[in-house]
Amino acid sequence: MLSDETLVLRLRDGEITAFEELVNRYKNKVFALVYRMVGDYQEAEDITQEVFLNIYTKINQFDSEKKFAPWLYRIATNTAISHLRKNKNRNHLNFDEVFSGLYSSLQASWDVVDPLLNMERVELKEEINKALSKLPENYRIIILLRYQLELNNQEIAQILNLKKENVEVKVHRARKALRKILEEQQTGKGVKHEL
Amino acid sequence: MNCKEVNELLLDYVEGNLPPYLKNELKTHLENCIRCQKILALTELENSLLKDTSDIPELDEEFTRQVMKKIALLPAPLPQRAVIKKFISTLAALAACLLVAFMLHYAPWTPDKENNIKDVRMAMDPKGTAYLSKADSLKSQEGAKYFHEDTSSKISAPAPKEGEAFSAASTGDNSTVYSGGKEEVKMSSAKSGQKINPENYSVITDIKIAGLPADYVLQTSRQIDENRVQYVYTNHNQNTITIEISLPYAEDKMAAKNFMSADTLQEKSSQTISLTDVKSLEDKAYKVTITADLPAEELNQLLSSIELVKN
Numbered sequence: 001m002l003s004d005e006t007l008v009l010r011l012r013d014g015e016i017t018a019f020e021e022l023v024n025r026y027k028n029k030v031f032a033l034v035y036r037m038v039g040d041y042q043e044a045e046d047i048t049q050e051v052f053l054n055i056y057t058k059i060n061q062f063d064s065e066k067k068f069a070p071w072l073y074r075i076a077t078n079t080a081i082s083h084l085r086k087n088k089n090r091n092h093l094n095f096d097e098v099f100s101g102l103y104s105s106l107q108a109s110w111d112v113v114d115p116l117l118n119m120e121r122v123e124l125k126e127e128i129n130k131a132l133s134k135l136p137e138n139y140r141i142i143i144l145l146r147y148q149l150e151l152n153n154q155e156i157a158q159i160l161n162l163k164k165e166n167v168e169v170k171v172h173r174a175r176k177a178l179r180k181i182l183e184e185q186q187t188g189k190g191v192k193h194e195l
Numbered sequence: 196m197n198c199k200e201v202n203e204l205l206l207d208y209v210e211g212n213l214p215p216y217l218k219n220e221l222k223t224h225l226e227n228c229i230r231c232q233k234i235l236a237l238t239e240l241e242n243s244l245l246k247d248t249s250d251i252p253e254l255d256e257e258f259t260r261q262v263m264k265k266i267a268l269l270p271a272p273l274p275q276r277a278v279i280k281k282f283i284s285t286l287a288a289l290a291a292c293l294l295v296a297f298m299l300h301y302a303p304w305t306p307d308k309e310n311n312i313k314d315v316r317m318a319m320d321p322k323g324t325a326y327l328s329k330a331d332s333l334k335s336q337e338g339a340k341y342f343h344e345d346t347s348s349k350i351s352a353p354a355p356k357e358g359e360a361f362s363a364a365s366t367g368d369n370s371t372v373y374s375g376g377k378e379e380v381k382m383s384s385a386k387s388g389q390k391i392n393p394e395n396y397s398v399i400t401d402i403k404i405a406g407l408p409a410d411y412v413l414q415t416s417r418q419i420d421e422n423r424v425q426y427v428y429t430n431h432n433q434n435t436i437t438i439e440i441s442l443p444y445a446e447d448k449m450a451a452k453n454f455m456s457a458d459t460l461q462e463k464s465s466q467t468i469s470l471t472d473v474k475s476l477e478d479k480a481y482k483v484t485i486t487a488d489l490p491a492e493e494l495n496q497l498l499s500s501i502e503l504v505k506n
Contacts, residue, residue, distance in 0.1 A: 014415045016429070019266065023259050032248045045254065052262045053269065060272045113233045117240070125244050147245035168212075175206055179241070 004068035011059055019059075023052050026069075029149060030076045036144050037080040039133050047083050051076045073149065074159040077141055084137055112186035131181040139174035146171050196224045201231045205238050264431045267414055402426060402438065405500035411436055434488055438501065441482040470494050476503040 002010075002018075004025070010018035030051055035044035054075050062071050116124060132140055138160075145156045153167040162170065201224050207213050208221055225231055411428040414435075428436040469486040485498045 014417060014427070016263070016266075016414065017433075020259060020263055020433075023262050027254045027258055027262075031254050032251045035251050041252070045258065048254070049258070049262055049265070053265055056266045057269060057272050113230075113237055116237055117233060121240075121244070124240065125247060125250065128241060128244050129250070143245060147242065148248060150246065172206060175241075182241075 005064055008059060008062055008064060008068055019056060022055070022068075026072055027052070030072070032148060033073070033076055033144050034080045036129075036132060036148065037137065037140060038083060043083070047080055048076075051079045054079060067155075070151070070155045070158045073145065073151070073155075077145075077159055081137055081141070112183045115186055116182065127182060127185060128178075131178050131185060134181050135174070135178055139170075139177050142167070142170050143174050143178065196220045198224075198228060198231055201225070201228070202234060205231070205235055209235070209238050209242055260431070263433060267412055267429055267431075401504045402440070403500075403502040403504055404438075404497060405502070406497050407436075407500075436485065436487040436489070436497070439484045439486070440503070441484070468494060470498045472498050472501075474501065474503055 002021070004022065007018040007022050011022070027048060031044060031048045034047045034051070035041065038044050038047060051072075055072060058075065062068065116127070119127065132143065135143070142156065142160065145151045145159060151159070153164050156162070156167045156171075157164040160167075201221055204213060204217060204221055208218065213221065225235060407428065408430065410430040411434075412430075413426060414429045415425070415427045417425055424440050426438045426440075428438075467486060467488045468491055469484055470491070471482060471484045474481050474483050481503060483498065483501055483503075485494060485501070487494055487497075489497070
């Protein structure tokens with residue numbers, strides 16, 4: 001199988017089928033990322049299409065000595081986030097603002113751990129998706145890049161324009177914030193269990 | 196290690212990021228603490244569920260088709276910034292050299308000494324990255340170097356002497372800059388997806404195809420090498436019609452015509468065929484080859500409807 005980077009070179013040579021191959025390789029990963037960001041199937045599909053059109057028009061800006069995937073995900077991330085900001089004034093907050101607000105109460109609430117653990121996998125999955133959608137977009141994207149796309153710190157740093165050393169810290173903070181929301185969802189249901 | 200400390204390290208533990216000594220301490224704590232065991236279990240579950248995309252539907256073939264259809268209508272990709280960045284130091288050095296040269300020998304720079312060079316075309320290089328933008332900043336001075344600078348590219352070239360052709364080299368990318376005539380170098384940029392006006396075919400500005408099927412649109416037009424230009428049309432099913440125009444096949448149109456006395460019908464594959472004809476424009480003969488996945492009769496009609504359009 002040809003590498004992504006070889007396909008890019010072929011596309012630059014005018015071989016349009018190379019682009020088709022890139023679309024087929026990445027459409028579902030990009031779609032999954034965008035879908036979790038925006039939460040709406042149709043909107044996600046439209047944005048995914050826009051991502052690939054952006055990729056095409058910017059293909060000459062891609063540095064062919066680098067890896068293609070992080071560059072593509074950077075465009076996908078930026079396109080999705082700019083849509084979020086354009087359409088709604090959603091809960092975009094600076095990493096550290098969010099962190100200072102949530103950190104103080106990040107101690108695990110023991111009384112929701114059991115209910116969460118006792119849920120069916122599908123049910124917990126739904127709870128996590130719900131919590132993800134409530135997460136500030138900067139936290140959400142870092143979780144998606146790390147876990148859904150399984151990218152390493154170097155790649156995430158490149159995509160989000162962060163220092164590599166800061167990525168791990170931000171992943172931790174995002175996970176804590178996610179856990180916090182997960183817990184709030186449970187206490188909001190009025191479920192209380194004493195250990 | 197207390198529960199709070201353990202809690203802080205659980206994610207790193209699950210992801211295997213802990214140094215052995217911490218890992219061991221944490222393990223020891225976990226063996227005796229049911230609460231932390233549960234938090235560990237929850238963290239592991241969260242990890243696995245965050246990776247799980249089984250609830251997200253996949254995009255079908257139609258999605259790809261739509262994207263391909265849309266890009267066929269898009270203008271060509273913009274210049275290659277990444278490559279330009281690499282040349283910034285080269286450009287800076289070049290700019291400095293030129294400045295010094297001008298100051299020493301040709302100063303002051305006087306725009307009124309610009310000759311009638313309007314633009315410079317950078318033909319498509321083998322990697323397909325050539326481009327050049329606006330022509331209006333091209334300045335020159337007799338005997339000096341031409342220096343075209345804009346946001347996306349820089350070229351420099353010695354001024355042509357009387358009777359000599361203009362030739363230049365680009366520092367903006369790795370393309371070749373083709374030369375033009377001594378009087379007026381009238382060229383245009385050539386990039387993928389954009390119509391070109393190749394200097395080698397200076398009388399041809401476009402081709403007209405009377406019988407082009409309705410849903411075919413021009414996708415790329417490029418110069419393959421100094422002897423050939425190529426126009427590629429595609430429809431929404433990604434079927435293509437390729438038209439290649441070669442340099443005057445022979446000086447004498449008749450000679451060319453005799454050689455090509457019968458249209459060559461070539462079997463390229465089971466479905467794709469090529470037909471060649473010689474067409475004239477301004478007393479010059481051009482070899483025109485059309486390749487498509489169409490019935491020979493239809494292709495022949497298309498070929499005969501192709502008209503080279505003069506400048």
